[in-house]
Amino acid sequence: MKNRFLVALGLVSAAFLFLAACSTKSDEAASGKKVITVATDSDTAPFTFKKDNDFKGYDIDLINAIFDDSDTYEVKFVTTAFDSILTGVDAGRYQIAANDFNYNKERSEKYLFSDPISKSNYAITSAKGVSYSSLDDLSGKSTEVISGSNYAQVLEEWNKANPDKEEIKINYASSTTGLTTRIQHIESGKIDFILYDAISSSYLVKDQGFDLTVSNLEDTIGGETDGLEYFLFADSQEGKELQEFVNERLKDLHEDGTLVELSQEYFGGDYVSSLK
Template structure:
């Protein structure tokens, strides 16, 4: 009887030993898996047309510009996200956000009601007034000055909307002739068309207008628009997100970082580097 009990005890100890090893092995595997999952970062794809200097452009293979460096600063040292940039035509940026291919749109985006219905806006990241680029010796400072003149504009932009609205509101005046350019027709090409006499003007933001005329050596006039467009969002620039759970989480993260970067002087530093002045310190 005693021998039988000893044998049973040995069997019991052997079984418990095997079970113990199994539990330890499973625990080790579980810890390894958990470590791998916790170490993985979520890739955030940022879409830009790389043709809206000084906000976004490419230098060789490198993405550059105020918007680009700001986004890099936002995600620097993040333990949750890693960021990558892609170049796509302007009119494909927001459709890419719609489809989920891109999580952030960064391309000197301004506010308008139509966009606000579909997309979520970050806190403003810069402020620039509207300006009119035109032939040397001209001085257009009001939309009324553009009556009977010809321009090129990308459809769906704030600039197109402002000109369209002026035409609708001023049916008694000679309309502004608006030629809609394809997304492959960059700003530099449209500015060149002014120099060549193909169009009379371009309505754009003051920062980009002054930058491209100076950078490309064009002999053109740049005058800030004096009209009161009447929107508190006038001239403000934003990053855009989709209106879903991920977009909401990203917006919260990005806005927190924007406040920190404004406070520590990073935004002002980038503004001076790319814009030649401080276009951010008065942002609220």
């Protein structure tokens, strides 16, 4: 009886796997293309956000332009917490990470980067009438960051490099705590500032009507990669193929003016013409 049960269970499992495989093949055959899943947190306007349940933003529209009319690929977008994006790339759930990603050494050792897709400066958002233009100005001040972000690393490195000064008070927010919420904490007096990119900071303060000050950071951070934004891929054969495809399309979109148009639409200015 036990053997019969095991045989029956095996047949059911085999049938399930067969049907699942057929379903997958049908999905692929329907479009004849490979589906590329793009991960974003949908909470980093104007790079990526949701509007009426639709994915919007500079990164989103640029991805759509890159894969438009592709005979090989079609894309779908998924929303996930920021700190789950790259772990999802590691696990193969996502093929592209699109979320205003900047360069850092740790990422470069693990992931492939596209050619840069925009260039912004670091900026400091603070209370109305209070302006900070240097990291030194932030000594003794408080902020909120997402652990593992470039902005967190910049502040952490300043604290390490300046043991003789009062440290910047870094509070680590949940990955689900969006930039809007953290900026609201400046208005409420919970924190003193937010370090972020100038494009996002200026956009959000204006779009949400915050009565705050946004100042460009005058310090040079990161050398040649300072302020550059990228798409990220897994360091795999599939990732290399996608990287090559995306970079070729980026060249075309740079030459035909699409990048400038998207930059003007979402950033209110040209943040792409200086890209190499």
